[in-house]
Amino acid sequence: MRYGGTRALTGLDLAVEAGERVAVVGPSGAGKSTLLRLLSGALTPSAGSVEVLGTDLSTLSGRGLRRLRARVGIVHQHLELVGPLRVVHxxxxxxxxxxPAWRAAWSLLRPQGVSEVSAALQQVGLSDRLYERTDRLSGGQQQRVALARVLVQRPDLVLADEPVSALDPALAERALALLTAATAGRGGTLIACLHDPALALRHCSRVVGLVEGRLALDAPATALTPADLAEFYGVDA
Structure with a gap:
């Protein structure tokens, strides 16, 4: 993957099986977010191919792409929430x-599936914020709204870019446990960029490390320690 004359990812050959929980680690600028954006279809590779849920993304457009995206849940690094809208929306x-388009439009006037939304918000500790404007929440609360959005979607694949960066340690543990449970119970897959070695090892079954856009580590989490990951994060073990 190139951005102009800059290579973000080079020679990356990676396969993730259904049901895996993969932590993507590495220093800033290693290409972690680029990898997730390729998997979500937000970017098209400069060379090579990307296959998600058994489908080459380059073959999809329109309805086919929409159907695939319904099966992929995304927790964006910048959350991608609409601030003026209520949390339920x-x-x-x-x-x-x-x-269908009619249901999406109707839901803006009369929210649909409120019981499922309430249950998801309760799981992330925001049961009392259902109808609050999203931009009135703190950064950590907004991050939990983004997690609840994935929980109600029940996707086959979750792509999470630093999904707990604004949460305190206890909430971060709970949030990752929810994400792994949301996918593991149905044979789904989780791929998450994480900056905390301990969280990566506790909640993921496999660790993939990127350095300068290249695959530098690929190992079972059980074979690694926080000290093994420290150099990828650039922090003390």
Whole structure:
């Protein structure tokens, strides 16, 4: 993957099986977010191919791409929430790709699936914020709204870019446990960029490390220690 004359990813050959929980680690600028954007279809590779859920993304457009995106849940690094909308609408956004246009439009007037949204918000500790404007929440609360959005979607694949960066340690543990449980119970897959070695090793079954856009580590989490990962994060073990 190139951005102009800059190579973000080079010679990357990676396969992830259904049901795996993969932590993607590495220093800033290693290409972690670029990898997730390729898997989500937000970017097209400069060379090579990307296959997600058994489909080459380059063969999809229109309805086919929409169907695939309904099966992929994304926790963006910058959350991608609509601040002026109520929390219920931002959480329901996780289901829009699977809804007909009329239902999505009607839901803005009369929110659909409120019981499922309430249950997801309760799981992330925001049960009392269902109808609050999203831009009135703190950064950590907004990050939990983004997690709830994925929980109601129930996707086959979750792509999470630093999904707990704004949360305190206890909430970070719970949030990652929810993400892994949301996928593991149905044979789904989790690929998450994480900056905390301990979290990566506790919640993921496999660790993939990128350095300067190249694959520098690929190992089972059980074979690694926080000290083994420290050089990829650029922090003390």
């Amino acid at each position: 931002n959480v329901n956004a996780g289901r829009l790709a699977g809804w």
